[in-house]
Amino acid sequence: MNLRVIQGGLLDQQLLDAATPLRTSPFDVRREADRRLNALDYDRYLTRERAVGIAVPREIRYLAMQIDFVARTLSSLADIPEDFRSDRYWPA
Template sequence: MIQGSKDWTDAKPSSYAPVRGVDVEDVHAEARRRLKALKIDEWKMREFVTGVSIPDDIRHVALQIEFASQAISRLSPIPSDYADDIYWPRVW
């Protein structure tokens, strides 16, 4: 009878990292990052305080970012390069 060491067979290499797929939350986080770069919260605050509407081009890009986020989130599987600019609207 041959007996092996359980420690040897169950041990994982020290550099082992479980492979994690792209999650929907990752895509939403990328959308939030892009909206933050657009300063959409500042535009919304300005609109709330002053009553002056968000400029149409800013509003349009924000809507495109939200749409892209929803569309990418529905892909199966979500591409690992989801944060690449090819998936998102170009900002000027």
């Protein structure tokens, strides 16, 4: 059995993929929002509220609402900025 390399195969596709810039997708923005919510430990507060009935602190709930708003707004843009992870877009 003789094997030979086909021109324009996998290696050329990898070079092409590396040369084309990746566009920022709404999924990337949602991942950044989830990362920020995880830093707040928002899931733990929600779980505690559902299990025990202790409300999520107002400041945490409000900040989570702002993060979700920014994520939806950035995701709806036609051209999502490359620096969407910058703190200037997200509430602190």
